[in-house]
Amino acid sequence: MDFIVKGTLKAVKALYNIDLPENNINLQETRKEFDGEITVVTFPLTRVSKKSPEQTGIEIGEYLQQNVPEISGYNVIKGFLNLSLTSAYLLDLFKKEIFQPDFAVLPANGKRIMIEYSSPNTNKPLHLGHVRNNLLGYSVAKILAASGYEVIKANLVNDRGIHICKSMLAWQKFGNGETPESTGLKGDKLVGNYYVKFDQEYKKEIETLKEAGQTEDEAKKNAPLIKEAQTMLQQWEAGDEAVTSLWKTMNTWVYNGFDVTYKSLGVEFDQFYYESNTYLLGKDIIEEGLEKGVFFKKEDNSVWIDLTADGLDEKLVLRGDGTSVYITQDLGTAQLKYDNYQMNESIYVVGNEQDYHFKVLFLILNKLGKTWAQGLYHLSYGMVDLPSGKMKSREGTVVDADDLIQEMIDTACQRTEELGKVEDFSEEEKKELYRMIGLGALKYFLLKVEPKKRLLFDPNESIDFQGNTGPFIQYTHARICSVLSRADVPVPSFDGIHDLSPVQRELILTISRYTEVILTAAKEYSPALIANYVYELAKVYNKFYHEEPILKEEDLELRHLRLALSAVTASVIQRSMDLLGIDVPQRM
Known part of the structure; x- marks a missing residue:
C-alpha cells in the first residue's frame, strides 16, 4: 500500500509543513470490528501536528479522502485512522496483479544461501525432534527459494565418535551376525537397537563394579564395555581395516534407513557432508x-x-x-562449505541446546577475519514434547519418526472414514489421501508454531477438520477444486462488475498480502508466518463460500468473479502449503 504511505506523507507536509521519512508512517490491517481495510497509526504523528491523536487522524483522513482517489472514506478510533478503499482500486488490484500467472512469483535476488538441517547421528533412527528439524529446515529452504535466493540444502551427518562405536561394539558382541535383511528391520532401527543394548549392558557392568566397592564415577570409567568402545574409536581413527569395514557396513545400513524416512517426510538435500571427512x-x-x-x-x-x-x-x-574437539571440526567445516559455494549466508538449523556453541563458533570465525562469517546464522528451535512427557533416547523410549508418520496416516484413515466421504474413492486413492492428510496434519502442527518456541505435539489434536490445522486447509482446497471442476468457464470475464461485497473485499486484500508474507517469512526464517497466513486465507474463503453462492449465481459476470476469486485462492493455498512441504488433495 505504497500510495497510502506517500499520501500520508503529502498530508503531513500540506497540513503541518513537515517532511517526514517513510519509516515514520505505520500501517496496519484494520481490525475486523471497524470499518475500513488499512489503518494509519496516528500516535507517532502527533509530535508534528501538535494535536491529539484523534484530531490528527481526522485532519489526515480528510486530506486523503479528498486527494487520494483510491480512498473512499475514513473513520478515526482513538489514535487509529481507518481507511476504506474504493471497489475500483480493489478490482484493478485483482485484475492486474492477483489474477495474473506471475502473481507473487519473485525474481532472483542474485544471492546464494546454504541451509544445513537434519544432521543425524548414525547410531539411531530419526525421532520426533529430528522431524521438527527436517520439516523446519526444508520449509525455510523452500521459502528462501520462493523469495529469490539460490538455495543449497545441506546435511552434515554425524558418522563418527564414541556413540557410533557403542553400536558397533554391541553388534559385534550380541548381534550374532544379524542384518537388516535377516531381521526385516530398517537399518537405522537395527543399529539403534544395538546402541540401546550397549547402554543396558554398560549399566549392568557399572552396578557390578559398584557392588565391588567402586564409586559411580570410577565404575563408569572402568567398565569393560566403555574401555572397549574407546579402544575401537582409537582403532577407527588409526584406520584399522576390520573396524573401518564394520563402520562402513553399519553406516550403509543406517543411510538406507534414513533415505526411507526422508522420502516419507518429503524432504531432500543437495549436499551431504560427513564428520568422518571433516573432523580433521x-x-x-x-x-x-x-x-x-x-x-x-x-x-x-x-x-x-x-x-x-x-x-x-x-x-x-x-x-x-x-x-579435535567439536569446535575444531565445525571451524573447518564452515570454511569447507564456504570454499565449496561462496554463499552470501549460511543457516544452521539446530536445537536451542546448542545456542552457546554457535555463539562461540561465529565469534571465533569473526575474530579470525573470515568476512563470510557475518552471514552465519543459527536457526535455533525448541524441543518437541508429547502429552506423555519429554522424549528420552538412550532408554529406547524415543518417539520413532517412522512410527509417528504411520500413526498419523492411520489416524487420518480412521477420522476420514468416520466422516464417510470416500465411498467413491479407489483403494489407491484412499491410501494417497490418508498419506496427504496424515503428513499434512503433522507438518502443519509442527510448523505453525514459531521455531524458537518449545511445543507440545498432540497427534489427535493435529488431525481435525476444523480449526487451525492442516486438514482444515486441505479440505478448503479440495472444496474449491470441487467447485471449479463443475464450472464451465475457462477464462472468466467480469469487466462489468464495479462494486464488491465486504467479504469479496476481505478476500482480495488477504490474497494481496501473499507476496509480503513470503518476503517476511524469508527474512525471519519463519514457516509459522506462512502457516498462519494460509489458515487466515482458508477462513476468509470459507466465509465467502457460505455467504455468496457461486455455481447457482444467475448473474454471469458475478459468477465469473466468484469463480476467479476461488481459482486464485486455491492457487495461493496450494503454493503456501507447498512452502510448508505439504501436499493438498483435489478432493477429499
Whole structure:
C-alpha cells in the first residue's frame, strides 16, 4: 500500500509543513470490528501536528479522502485512522496483479544461501525432534527459494565418535551376525537397537563394579564395555581395516534407513557432508589462528581462545594431544562449505541446546577475519514434547519418526472414514489421501508454531477438520477444486462488475498480502508466518463460500468473479502449503 504511505506523507507536509521519512508512517490491517481495510497509526504523528491523536487522524483522513482517489472514506478510533478503499482500486488490484500467472512469483535476488538441517547421528533412527528439524529446515529452504535466493540444502551427518562405536561394539558382541535383511528391520532401527543394548549392558557392568566397592564415577570409567568402545574409536581413527569395514557396513545400513524416512517426510538435500571427512579440517584454521594471535597455547600444548572480553569464557579449540574437539571440526567445516559455494549466508538449523556453541563458533570465525562469517546464522528451535512427557533416547523410549508418520496416516484413515466421504474413492486413492492428510496434519502442527518456541505435539489434536490445522486447509482446497471442476468457464470475464461485497473485499486484500508474507517469512526464517497466513486465507474463503453462492449465481459476470476469486485462492493455498512441504488433495 505504497500510495497510502506517500499520501500520508503529502498530508503531513500540506497540513503541518513537515517532511517526514517513510519509516515514520505505520500501517496496519484494520481490525475486523471497524470499518475500513488499512489503518494509519496516528500516535507517532502527533509530535508534528501538535494535536491529539484523534484530531490528527481526522485532519489526515480528510486530506486523503479528498486527494487520494483510491480512498473512499475514513473513520478515526482513538489514535487509529481507518481507511476504506474504493471497489475500483480493489478490482484493478485483482485484475492486474492477483489474477495474473506471475502473481507473487519473485525474481532472483542474485544471492546464494546454504541451509544445513537434519544432521543425524548414525547410531539411531530419526525421532520426533529430528522431524521438527527436517520439516523446519526444508520449509525455510523452500521459502528462501520462493523469495529469490539460490538455495543449497545441506546435511552434515554425524558418522563418527564414541556413540557410533557403542553400536558397533554391541553388534559385534550380541548381534550374532544379524542384518537388516535377516531381521526385516530398517537399518537405522537395527543399529539403534544395538546402541540401546550397549547402554543396558554398560549399566549392568557399572552396578557390578559398584557392588565391588567402586564409586559411580570410577565404575563408569572402568567398565569393560566403555574401555572397549574407546579402544575401537582409537582403532577407527588409526584406520584399522576390520573396524573401518564394520563402520562402513553399519553406516550403509543406517543411510538406507534414513533415505526411507526422508522420502516419507518429503524432504531432500543437495549436499551431504560427513564428520568422518571433516573432523580433521579445523586443524589448519587452528594454526592460522595461532599465527594471528587469536588463539594461545597452554603448558600441556592444548590450544584455547579467551572470550572473557566478549562476556563468555575461555574455550578449548584443540586438545593437548592434537586431537579435535567439536569446535575444531565445525571451524573447518564452515570454511569447507564456504570454499565449496561462496554463499552470501549460511543457516544452521539446530536445537536451542546448542545456542552457546554457535555463539562461540561465529565469534571465533569473526575474530579470525573470515568476512563470510557475518552471514552465519543459527536457526535455533525448541524441543518437541508429547502429552506423555519429554522424549528420552538412550532408554529406547524415543518417539520413532517412522512410527509417528504411520500413526498419523492411520489416524487420518480412521477420522476420514468416520466422516464417510470416500465411498467413491479407489483403494489407491484412499491410501494417497490418508498419506496427504496424515503428513499434512503433522507438518502443519509442527510448523505453525514459531521455531524458537518449545511445543507440545498432540497427534489427535493435529488431525481435525476444523480449526487451525492442516486438514482444515486441505479440505478448503479440495472444496474449491470441487467447485471449479463443475464450472464451465475457462477464462472468466467480469469487466462489468464495479462494486464488491465486504467479504469479496476481505478476500482480495488477504490474497494481496501473499507476496509480503513470503518476503517476511524469508527474512525471519519463519514457516509459522506462512502457516498462519494460509489458515487466515482458508477462513476468509470459507466465509465467502457460505455467504455468496457461486455455481447457482444467475448473474454471469458475478459468477465469473466468484469463480476467479476461488481459482486464485486455491492457487495461493496450494503454493503456501507447498512452502510448508505439504501436499493438498483435489478432493477429499
